[in-house]
Amino acid sequence: MQPSPVNQELELLTVKHHIKKERRELLFRRFFSNKLALTGCIIISFILLFTLVGPLLTSHDPYELDAKKRLIAPGAEYLFGTDNYGRDLLSRVVHGAKVSIGVGFSVALITSIFGMMIGLYAAYFRSLDNILMRVCDGLMAFPAILLAIAIMAALGPRVENVIIALSIVFTPYVARTVRSAALVIKEQTYIEALRSQGASSLRIIWSNIAPNVISPLVVQATFIFADSIITEAALSFLGAGIPAPAPSWGNLLYDGKMVIFNAWWMTVFPGVAIMLTVLGLNLFGDGLRDLLDPHNNKAKK
Amino acid sequence: MSILAANEEKPLLQVRNLKKYFPITNSLGNVTGQVKAVNNVSFEMKEGETFGLVGESGCGKSTTGRTIMRLVEPTEGEAIYRGKDIYRLKGNELMSIRREMQMVFQDPYSSLNPRKRIGHILEETLKIHHIGNKKERMERVMEMLNRVGFQSEQYYRYPHEFSGGQRQRIGLARALMVNPNLIICDEPVSALDVSIQSQVLNLLEEIQEEFKLSYLFVSHDLSVVRHISDRIGVMYLGELVEEAETDELYGNPLHPYTQALLSAVPVPNPAVKRERITLKGEVPSPLNPPSGCVFHPRCPHATEICKQKVPVKKMVAKNHAVACHLYV
Amino acid sequence: DKTDSKTSESGKKAAGGELQVAYNAQPPTLDPLLTTAVATRDITRHVFESLVTFNQNFEVEPMLAEKYEVSEDGKTITFELRKGIKFHNGKEMTVDDVVASMNRWIAVTTLGKSFFTKATFKASGNNAVILEMPERLTTALAMLADPGQAAVITPKEVVEGATEKGLAEFIGTGPYKFVEWKTDQYVHLEKFKEYQSLTTESSGLAGKKEAFLDDIYFQFVTDASTRLAGIQTGEYDVANAIPFDNAEQLEANEDVKNHVYHNGFNGVVFNKKARFFKDVKARQAVNAALDEEEILMAAFSNGNFYELEHGLMIKDQADWYSEVGKDQYNQRDSEKAKKLLKEAGYNGQEIVILASRDYEDHYNAAVVVQQQLQKLGMKVKLDVYDWPTLLQKRGDANAYDIFVTGFPTEPIPAKYEFLNSASEWPGWTNDPKMDDLLDKINKAASQEEAKEYFAQLQEEFYNYLPIIKFGNKTTITTTRSNIEGMGFLQGIILWNIEKK
Amino acid sequence: MKGYILKRLLSLIPVLMVVSVVVFLIIHMTPGDPASVILGPEASPREVAELREQLGLNLPLYQQFANWFIGIVQGDLGYSYFMSESVLEAFVSHLGPTFSLAVLAQVFAIILAIPLGVIAARRRGSVVDQSFMGLSLVGISVPSFLLGLFLILLFAVELKWLPVAGYKPLSNGVFLHLRYLVLPAIALGAMQAALIARMTRSSMLDILNANYIKTARSKGVKEKMIVYKHALRNAFIPILTVIGQTFGTLVAGAAVVETVFNIPGIGQLIVNSVERRDFAVIQGTIMLVAISYVMINLIIDLLYGVIDPRVRLSRK
Amino acid sequence: MQEKLLELKNLKTHFQTERGVVTAVNGVSFTVHSGETVGVVGESGCGKSVTAESILRLLDEKSTRYEGEILYKGKNLLDFSISKMQEIRGNDISMIFQDPMSSLNPVYSVGNQIVESILLHQKCSKKEAYSRAIEMLRLTGIPSPEKRVHEYPHELSGGMRQRVMIAMALSCQPRLLIADEPTTALDVTTQAQILDLINELKLSYNMGTVMITHDLGVVAEVCTRVVVMYLGQVIEEANVEMLFKSPCHPYTRGLLKSIPKLTGDRLEKLHVIEGKVPTLHQVPKGCRFAPRCEFASQKCIEQMPELIEEESGHKVRCWHFKEIIGTGEGHYVNTSS
Ligand SMILES: Nc1ncnc2c1ncn2[C@@H]1O[C@H](COP(=O)(O)OP(=O)(O)OP(=O)(O)O)[C@@H](O)[C@H]1O
Ligand SMILES: Nc1ncnc2c1ncn2[C@@H]1O[C@H](COP(=O)(O)OP(=O)(O)OP(=O)(O)O)[C@@H](O)[C@H]1O
Numbered sequence A: 001m002q003p004s005p006v007n008q009e010l011e012l013l014t015v016k017h018h019i020k021k022e023r024r025e026l027l028f029r030r031f032f033s034n035k036l037a038l039t040g041c042i043i044i045s046f047i048l049l050f051t052l053v054g055p056l057l058t059s060h061d062p063y064e065l066d067a068k069k070r071l072i073a074p075g076a077e078y079l080f081g082t083d084n085y086g087r088d089l090l091s092r093v094v095h096g097a098k099v100s101i102g103v104g105f106s107v108a109l110i111t112s113i114f115g116m117m118i119g120l121y122a123a124y125f126r127s128l129d130n131i132l133m134r135v136c137d138g139l140m141a142f143p144a145i146l147l148a149i150a151i152m153a154a155l156g157p158r159v160e161n162v163i164i165a166l167s168i169v170f171t172p173y174v175a176r177t178v179r180s181a182a183l184v185i186k187e188q189t190y191i192e193a194l195r196s197q198g199a200s201s202l203r204i205i206w207s208n209i210a211p212n213v214i215s216p217l218v219v220q221a222t223f224i225f226a227d228s229i230i231t232e233a234a235l236s237f238l239g240a241g242i243p244a245p246a247p248s249w250g251n252l253l254y255d256g257k258m259v260i261f262n263a264w265w266m267t268v269f270p271g272v273a274i275m276l277t278v279l280g281l282n283l284f285g286d287g288l289r290d291l292l293d294p295h296n297n298k299a300k301k
Numbered sequence B: 001m002s003i004l005a006a007n008e009e010k011p012l013l014q015v016r017n018l019k020k021y022f023p024i025t026n027s028l029g030n031v032t033g034q035v036k037a038v039n040n041v042s043f044e045m046k047e048g049e050t051f052g053l054v055g056e057s058g059c060g061k062s063t064t065g066r067t068i069m070r071l072v073e074p075t076e077g078e079a080i081y082r083g084k085d086i087y088r089l090k091g092n093e094l095m096s097i098r099r100e101m102q103m104v105f106q107d108p109y110s111s112l113n114p115r116k117r118i119g120h121i122l123e124e125t126l127k128i129h130h131i132g133n134k135k136e137r138m139e140r141v142m143e144m145l146n147r148v149g150f151q152s153e154q155y156y157r158y159p160h161e162f163s164g165g166q167r168q169r170i171g172l173a174r175a176l177m178v179n180p181n182l183i184i185c186d187e188p189v190s191a192l193d194v195s196i197q198s199q200v201l202n203l204l205e206e207i208q209e210e211f212k213l214s215y216l217f218v219s220h221d222l223s224v225v226r227h228i229s230d231r232i233g234v235m236y237l238g239e240l241v242e243e244a245e246t247d248e249l250y251g252n253p254l255h256p257y258t259q260a261l262l263s264a265v266p267v268p269n270p271a272v273k274r275e276r277i278t279l280k281g282e283v284p285s286p287l288n289p290p291s292g293c294v295f296h297p298r299c300p301h302a303t304e305i306c307k308q309k310v311p312v313k314k315m316v317a318k319n320h321a322v323a324c325h326l327y328v
Numbered sequence C: 001d002k003t004d005s006k007t008s009e010s011g012k013k014a015a016g017g018e019l020q021v022a023y024n025a026q027p028p029t030l031d032p033l034l035t036t037a038v039a040t041r042d043i044t045r046h047v048f049e050s051l052v053t054f055n056q057n058f059e060v061e062p063m064l065a066e067k068y069e070v071s072e073d074g075k076t077i078t079f080e081l082r083k084g085i086k087f088h089n090g091k092e093m094t095v096d097d098v099v100a101s102m103n104r105w106i107a108v109t110t111l112g113k114s115f116f117t118k119a120t121f122k123a124s125g126n127n128a129v130i131l132e133m134p135e136r137l138t139t140a141l142a143m144l145a146d147p148g149q150a151a152v153i154t155p156k157e158v159v160e161g162a163t164e165k166g167l168a169e170f171i172g173t174g175p176y177k178f179v180e181w182k183t184d185q186y187v188h189l190e191k192f193k194e195y196q197s198l199t200t201e202s203s204g205l206a207g208k209k210e211a212f213l214d215d216i217y218f219q220f221v222t223d224a225s226t227r228l229a230g231i232q233t234g235e236y237d238v239a240n241a242i243p244f245d246n247a248e249q250l251e252a253n254e255d256v257k258n259h260v261y262h263n264g265f266n267g268v269v270f271n272k273k274a275r276f277f278k279d280v281k282a283r284q285a286v287n288a289a290l291d292e293e294e295i296l297m298a299a300f301s302n303g304n305f306y307e308l309e310h311g312l313m314i315k316d317q318a319d320w321y322s323e324v325g326k327d328q329y330n331q332r333d334s335e336k337a338k339k340l341l342k343e344a345g346y347n348g349q350e351i352v353i354l355a356s357r358d359y360e361d362h363y364n365a366a367v368v369v370q371q372q373l374q375k376l377g378m379k380v381k382l383d384v385y386d387w388p389t390l391l392q393k394r395g396d397a398n399a400y401d402i403f404v405t406g407f408p409t410e411p412i413p414a415k416y417e418f419l420n421s422a423s424e425w426p427g428w429t430n431d432p433k434m435d436d437l438l439d440k441i442n443k444a445a446s447q448e449e450a451k452e453y454f455a456q457l458q459e460e461f462y463n464y465l466p467i468i469k470f471g472n473k474t475t476i477t478t479t480r481s482n483i484e485g486m487g488f489l490q491g492i493i494l495w496n497i498e499k500k
Numbered sequence D: 001m002k003g004y005i006l007k008r009l010l011s012l013i014p015v016l017m018v019v020s021v022v023v024f025l026i027i028h029m030t031p032g033d034p035a036s037v038i039l040g041p042e043a044s045p046r047e048v049a050e051l052r053e054q055l056g057l058n059l060p061l062y063q064q065f066a067n068w069f070i071g072i073v074q075g076d077l078g079y080s081y082f083m084s085e086s087v088l089e090a091f092v093s094h095l096g097p098t099f100s101l102a103v104l105a106q107v108f109a110i111i112l113a114i115p116l117g118v119i120a121a122r123r124r125g126s127v128v129d130q131s132f133m134g135l136s137l138v139g140i141s142v143p144s145f146l147l148g149l150f151l152i153l154l155f156a157v158e159l160k161w162l163p164v165a166g167y168k169p170l171s172n173g174v175f176l177h178l179r180y181l182v183l184p185a186i187a188l189g190a191m192q193a194a195l196i197a198r199m200t201r202s203s204m205l206d207i208l209n210a211n212y213i214k215t216a217r218s219k220g221v222k223e224k225m226i227v228y229k230h231a232l233r234n235a236f237i238p239i240l241t242v243i244g245q246t247f248g249t250l251v252a253g254a255a256v257v258e259t260v261f262n263i264p265g266i267g268q269l270i271v272n273s274v275e276r277r278d279f280a281v282i283q284g285t286i287m288l289v290a291i292s293y294v295m296i297n298l299i300i301d302l303l304y305g306v307i308d309p310r311v312r313l314s315r316k
Numbered sequence E: 001m002q003e004k005l006l007e008l009k010n011l012k013t014h015f016q017t018e019r020g021v022v023t024a025v026n027g028v029s030f031t032v033h034s035g036e037t038v039g040v041v042g043e044s045g046c047g048k049s050v051t052a053e054s055i056l057r058l059l060d061e062k063s064t065r066y067e068g069e070i071l072y073k074g075k076n077l078l079d080f081s082i083s084k085m086q087e088i089r090g091n092d093i094s095m096i097f098q099d100p101m102s103s104l105n106p107v108y109s110v111g112n113q114i115v116e117s118i119l120l121h122q123k124c125s126k127k128e129a130y131s132r133a134i135e136m137l138r139l140t141g142i143p144s145p146e147k148r149v150h151e152y153p154h155e156l157s158g159g160m161r162q163r164v165m166i167a168m169a170l171s172c173q174p175r176l177l178i179a180d181e182p183t184t185a186l187d188v189t190t191q192a193q194i195l196d197l198i199n200e201l202k203l204s205y206n207m208g209t210v211m212i213t214h215d216l217g218v219v220a221e222v223c224t225r226v227v228v229m230y231l232g233q234v235i236e237e238a239n240v241e242m243l244f245k246s247p248c249h250p251y252t253r254g255l256l257k258s259i260p261k262l263t264g265d266r267l268e269k270l271h272v273i274e275g276k277v278p279t280l281h282q283v284p285k286g287c288r289f290a291p292r293c294e295f296a297s298q299k300c301i302e303q304m305p306e307l308i309e310e311e312s313g314h315k316v317r318c319w320h321f322k323e324i325i326g327t328g329e330g331h332y333v334n335t336s337s
């Protein structure tokens, strides 16, 4: 029953075509059957849209002060109410999104990249482990606030510098988490198998260990996302964050805290905004994790 | 002509006095003893030859294989591949040697990355050695899948969607991807039914002929070993106790352990009841191997000398070496 | 020494319990001479006393001095000491203690160093000290009475034991004695049983002081919300620096009482040494533009908590108060401002305002100032720093144009650093005319004369504009309803408090 | 293993050397100095300069560093400008509250988070899972100063069950000690709990499909035991890592919560010292915190080996 | 007649995969009596392990669906609650997994894992359990078991892990043992020892066994009846003598022919069954073996044959088995040695 060579060629071609199609379909299907990732994506795109388009839609200037309109409760004129300077909270939340999401994303991304690098290499190379992890121990000891004040002092109070400061502070956390997961993976037989095939450490680390540390990484990164939004606020409070009247979700929260007893809206709205973003990110992260999880086939009807 | 002759003289792989001891640690991390998994093993393999390795479970066959691949560092000894001691190689040299030497792992499940689709697992070997472009690699993967009895459609499956035997074939296919010179096959067909097993064994032989491949073939199935091997080594408790050409070994097993082994092969015929040499006595442990001949506590022919003196390996017939005091 | 029995013998009222004060800041030191910090001032006033002090109207009254006498030429002041005053360590106060303490005051404090370096304190007999000054200094008594870096009397040995880090022991003559300072937690004061109170009517820091309570704990609660919560639950008996936004809510609570006290003023300080506001026209432009009400509203949230007031000395200080300059204050005239700005040659350069969120009212005001200046068409950047950074930055003339800060109610004009050029206080006032007037005030033969000069000084102040005053501010101290006798003068006063 | 521990402890020396240099540079790079803080806002520049001189702050940087460093080598971390204590005393006196708080918060977090994460993982995708994970999101995204405040409002102001703030040392009795620490521990622990719960869930998910779980089932092991004994331990290494980390951060300073609840811990010490530029205290404290991080991480690394025998870092 | 221990009736196991549902086990029925050893053989990937794991309902709950009946002592296991299943598992029915490497928990010592199983189902102290575990390890031929109990799976050789699995499964004297290729990693002497051990238990406790294996020698030696599977279905069932003497199904015949021999010309090519096994996504509509069958007719391609009982105790699923038997040459296996 051996097919002729020509036939075989042809068959191979069709099969290949078929496989390629399947691959695309699989990715697609996996993604769309993945409700988590999908919802996460939707929420995130919604928030991004909100960040980009929102400022055009709000009728009030986020910087416009009016002492007579202090702390007006949410209503028709001011959907989210006003803050303690009489500024429209809605437009401040909208404008704050840019800074907060920017800081959150950048820090989460930077720490993920560096933390992953450090963690994976430390786990894989025993000799590097001691050095890299001691550096991390040292870095962890620095309080974010001090580091931020120092960096701001040296480089000036700019958003980029907030990101740098926070990234330095948070990278060791990611690194340790990644390392811990990688230490276990490294001992698996399939890593040994790869070594026996002559795989370079670069390949083993990045294309085989790395996908296995995604889940703890995602958890840690989303945590850092939220944490850096909040820490940014603490920093801007000390003048080490983003420059003053510019809103960020974090400093809106701080403002809100001052009047928490008489203006719930000042904490609730920025708080919900943070929560929603974190939710979106988390869902997306979980989805990403599921996407990489071979066991993710729920019995569908 | 002369080159060929020279080649024939020069073995592909020479393992000399290989030892691998694993330290045993207690819960505090202090070393309390050693497992002598491989103890002074030496053998040679020629180009295009299949060297079968059989022996009791836990006698150090897999460890020998892994040590030759330098997946674990040896305690002592050398493995000379084409004139180069594998244990002295570094970085790139080691990598390139690993292209020529591949290994099929005993454990078909855990040697496959559970997060990768098998197409990618197979392709990875090619990528490692920068072979072909994307298209060529895919073609090669599909060809290999076909050869070990799969449909091309199974390219995008995850390992857990395969049965034990299927995974084993994937492991084998992976080793064959890069046309190596030497494959260390650690029980490559143990999970296969006989018909697929034949298919795979035939494939191994075909490829061997085609590429002058050598196999270090570890198996418990003596009929399979017999079928595929040119020469066979019998291991017992970390040591190579007998070594001979296949027909010679099966026809004239010398070491009492070999004899016991051959007598224990089950016969696929319910009507036949076989006479099996049962080995008595406590199974010795590599933690503290017995003195003298390692087999003496269980040997039906053991004498006083066996307890005291370690037998040396001797050539007793053409290409037939054995380490036993019975053959002086 | 025998330990006293629990109940006091004196047979007055049964002394009652302990007072938990939620205080918003921790003092940098408990040596009152060393710092102008408010926390130090507020806590140590219960422990230490000085020769003279202020009553509620900022009039000088004797405290440890029985009486004082100013010589005709005004160059010597004789203080007759009260007898039988005991320090907390049991020792009786002597002239030596007073001389030693006062000389340290001269050597260490700002006022001492600026006005008394050539003066001397001398003992005169066993029971009087004489202050001899090379020239007349009308305001000398007020300076000695000033509660900031107060001229407190401590035993001679304690003075001698002081290092550059300040006193090693906190022993005074006040109604409460110092027991313990647990850093970041509390300062514990205990009733001083042998305290000799004056019998005159109590007013401000002067007069009768009675320690009804056994213990006072100044708990350092930096978080305003926590002070607020604690005062509502009764965890604290007194809480200071209550956020203005929360006053209303507390008002509704029957368990607590709000006390609103005058507490100086806030303002912007111009950098007059370099950059844009070196030009007086520029400063005038800002003054013309500012809407003080809006600023105050943002900072204090409610009309009850601020007062539009142009005067440097407040109305309570009848000895000084002047109407001059009122027309210059709170002009809200942007046309004029724009014109002045143009004259000053403004061409779009960036104006940097420094403020710190460590003081929310400063920051709130700064935000509004920024906004108002932007409306004028100026480019304004608000740099927010933590307080120590701000303290450093404001010393760099090239780094900023304006900083926002607060000032306590000072008893005499000379204490306002921004009025004189000698102090080189940040902002770098340099106006010979004001210097001259200050000098004249200090040397005036009488208070009336001094008041006259002060009116001129205030006029010059509004011309030169070293700073712009926003208006008077207040501070809210909340007590439980069962607390009576709460007092305030440049800080809370806890003697005479009873817990019902 | 002894050798490994020794090696790790020896590595403290370079770590501390580097940390000391960096921390010194950072602090002196930061604007603001203790003199102006001590003297207060109305002090004139002249006075500030005088005090700086007295405090030795006008010396060249290298000389200041040398003075400080020599002190450290002799075991003297310096003396606070503000507190009448040496740095070591200050650290020790602030360590007690922090330690109690950290332990309590951690215990709370672990007890809450691990079952939560485990259940969520087992019921992956169910309503339970989603609501637990939703809860944990709240934990992650509500800053602890707000959570602390809410807790105060609810339990202290409204219900009057617990005190608003403050700290009572253990010497005042265990009950009182705990009473004051409950709310801050929850406020602190919530965030940690959220992180730990999520980490637990995600690493459990990776494990629950493993073959040995099937084996355990085939033995008739109860579901609960399967999850807690067989799966959790395999999933525990990343969880342990975050536990170690959060414990580290707690020790190094839960400044925000400590401020809200007025607990005199290390976090407050650091923040207050930063705010008043108490150089010696900042430097000394950071060194000590660095030591504690190294120790915590060493313990964690050793525990890896206990949990999973394959991951013995002490192995050569 | 021994009592019926286990009866599978038309068992179907469906997996949810990315590409849709596949039915890995498609209508398997057979019976195991107590004291009996039923061998299950078949093509690699034909669903033997899935059948075995289905019996204990061990497959991933989320992606698996069962159909049919699994009767254990007359009760349908598919109706049992999880907690009732837990009582059955390990105690009444225990299982040896095909993949010993990944089936042992890497973080517990092997002793710990065996002891857990003992403590679960037997009333004894931990110490007794440990000595029992050591005893079991000794019975399976592991050297110095008192030391090995404290070792972790990764420190053992493949065969040792397999024996640990066996020890674990046998430690509670189950009524029914499901052994999924229990001896693949064992050398023949150890294998013989294990088979003896199982045999002993069978005799003394009247244990029923389902023995899944590729080693037809083992089948011949220990099984009483044999079930041959192909692509999720049972294609032939017979007692062991009958199967080896007169296999009916062409697949069975091919299988028997493919066994490598211990004697004779070893250079001869091994017999293979031509063609490839179709994937579960594209099972043929008629007889599943038809595409590879030399006897296949149009009918075979179009219509699925039923499993019919040819003579007592010999069932086969083939349209043409009668003709095929005619062409057969009797014994398919040479009687070696
Ligand atoms: N989780 C799964 N998802 C999808 N398909 C699966 C899954 N598990 C097994 N299969 C498929 O089910 C079929 C039967 O697998 P099973 O493991 O029962 O084979 P087997 O008969 O035990 O083979 P072997 O002898 O090779 O172990 C195989 O084709 C396999 O691909
Ligand atoms: N990582 C390890 N640590 C400690 N001991 C080990 C390790 N790996 C193997 N051993 C021991 O080395 C000996 C030989 O093991 P090896 O795996 O080589 O045996 P094998 O001959 O392959 O046996 P099998 O046929 O059962 O697979 C065994 O006693 C085993 O316990």
Ligand SMILES: [Mg+2]
Binding pocket: B061, B062, B063, B106, B186, E157, E158, E159
């Ligand atoms: Mg092996």
Ligand SMILES: [Mg+2]
Binding pocket: B163, B164, B165, E048, E049, E050, E098, E180
């Ligand atoms: Mg199987």
